[in-house]
Amino acid sequence: MTIIGHLINGQNLADSTRTQDVFDPAIGEVTKQVALASKATVEEAIASAQAAFPAWRNTPPAKRAQVMFRLKTLLEDNAEKICAMITEEHGKVLNDAMGELQRGIENVEYACAAPELLKGEHSKNAGPAIDSWSEFQPLGVVTGITPFNFPAMVPLWMWPAAIVCGNTFILKPSERTPSSTLFICELALEAGLPAGVLNVVNGDKEAVDTLLNDDRVMAVSFVGSTPIAEYIYNTANANGKRCQALGGAKNHAIVMPDADMDNAVNALMGAAYGSCGERCMAISVAVAVGDEAADSLVEKLQARMADMKVGAGTDNSNDMGPLVTAQHFAKVKGYVDLGVEEGATLVVDGRGLSVEGYETGYFLGGTLFDNVTADMRIYQEEIFGPVLCVVRANTMQEAMDLIDAHEYGNGTCIFTRDGEAARYFSDNIKVGMVGINVPLPVPVAYHSFGGWKRSLFGDLHAYGPDAVRFYTKRKTVTQRWPSAGVREGAQFTFPSN
Secondary structure, eight states, X not given: OOEEOEEETTEEEOOSSOXXXXXXXXXTEEEEEEEOOOXXXXXXHHHHHHHHHHHHHTSOHHHHHHHHHHHHHHHHHTHHHHHHHHHHXXXXXXXXXXXXXXXXXXXXXXXXXXXHHTOOEEEEEEETTEEEEEEEEEOSEEEEEOOSSOTTHHHHHHHHHHHHTTOEEEEEOOTTSOHHHHHHHHHHHHTTOOTTSEEEOOOSHHHHHHHHHOTTEEEEEEESOHHHHHHHHHHHHHTTOXXXXXXXXXXXXXXXXXXXXXXXHHHHHHHHHGGGGOOTTOEEEEEEESHHHHHHHHHHHHHHHTTOOBOOTTOTTOSBOOOSOHHHHHHHHHHHHHHHXXXXXXXXXXXXXXXXXXXXXXXXXXXXXXXXXXXXHHHHSOOOSSEEEEEEESSHHHHHHHHHHSSEESEEEEEOSOHHHHHHHHHHOOOSEEEESOSOOOOOTTSOBOOEETTEESSSOBSXXXXXXXXXXXXXXXXXXXXXXXXXXXXXXXXXX
C-alpha cells in the first residue's frame, strides 16, 4: 500500500513507526496510508528550514517571485491531477475541487507581486540631512497547520506569501487529505524553490506540539476548529511566537421579505450543501424575516432539494459528494438526530441515503430544519455538514441581534432589494466577512480573509495585505551623513526635526 511521507530538505521520506489510514469517502475504503512524523522528524524539518533561511532571506524578491510565476504555470498544467487527488481523499465534486484550486492559484498570483509588496517606505530629509526609511524583513522559520476541507487552497493561503517575503516554511497538512498538498509542494521544488525553503511534515498532535514548542519557529498560521485554534494560539503566544489561528463558524444568511426569493434559494442551495457543507464559509443558518418570507423560503428550498443529486465526486453531474470520514458522518448524522429531539421541524431528512454502486460510502443527503430556535444545539454549534437550519425572526434588527449574539463571527450575508437595509446591515453587523446578495463572501486574493469573535484568534487575517504584515517585521532606519568638516556639539534635548 502507498505510504505518503514528508518533504524535508527537498527529499521525500517517511517515518516507518506510525502511520494512519487515508480513505476514499465515496467507497469507505482505505486507499493509502500517511506517515505520522515523530518529534525527531519534525525537528529535522525545522533544522532544514533554519539552514535554508540565510540564503533565501538574501535572495532578491524578484527572484523569489519568479518561482511563484513558474509555480502558477505548473499548478494550471497539473490541475486535473491535483483535483483528482482532492476528490479521492475529501469526496468533493471535481468541479468544486477545481474551484478550490483556482482560488489557491489566485493567492500564488498575489505572491508574484513580492517586489511591489516589499518595497518599504522612504522619507528624504526627515530631519536636517537625515533620511529615514522602513523596510519589511522576514521572520525566519514559520509554520502553517491546515485543515482537511481545502487541502490545496488553504496551504496556498499561507506558504507562497510567507516564502516570497523571505521566510522558510514548514507545512503540517491534514492527515485526512495529504496527497494533493504534498504534490503541490513538490511542484514548488520543480518551479525552482531551493531545498529546505519549503518542508512538509504529515502528522498528528505530536508534530503540532513540536512545532509550537520549538524556539526556532517564529510564527504559526492555523485554520481549523475553534477549540484547536484557541489551543494553538495560546500555546504559540506562551512560547513567544506570532500567531494567527482561524477557527469555526456558524454563518447566517438573512432573507428579507423583499428578497428575490428564487435567487436567494439558489444561492443558499450552493452555500449550504456545496462541498457537503464542509466549508468554514458555508451558510448553515437562514434567518427569514417574517412568516411569509419563511414559508416561501422553506417551500422553495424543499422543492429544490428534491432535485439535488448526491453521489461520487468523480461525477461532475452530482451536486454533492460524501462526508470525509465515517467518524464525521456519524457526528453530522448525530446532529440531525439531535435536532429532531430538540423539537425542530425536520422538513428534509438526509439520513438513510444510499447511493447505487457506492453503498459503503459516507453519504448523507441534504437536510433542512425549520422552526429552529437559538437555544438549540443545532443552532449554537458548528455542524460542518449538509444541514441548513431556518430560524424565523419578526424584524431585521431581531435577525441581526441573533447573529451578533452568536459566539462565532466568520461570515454572513443578506438577501434584499433594499439598498438602505443592505448598507445598515454591512455597516453594523459584528461579523468579519459580509455578503450582499452574495452567499459566500470569501475575499479575493488581494484582500484578506478572517472573521471576528471566536472565529479568529490574532490581529491579522489570512492572505492578501495582512499576510505580508504577518510574515514580516518592520525595521525603521534613520541615517545621517554629516558634511565634511562640520561637527556639532553634544545635544541633550530629545531630538526633533
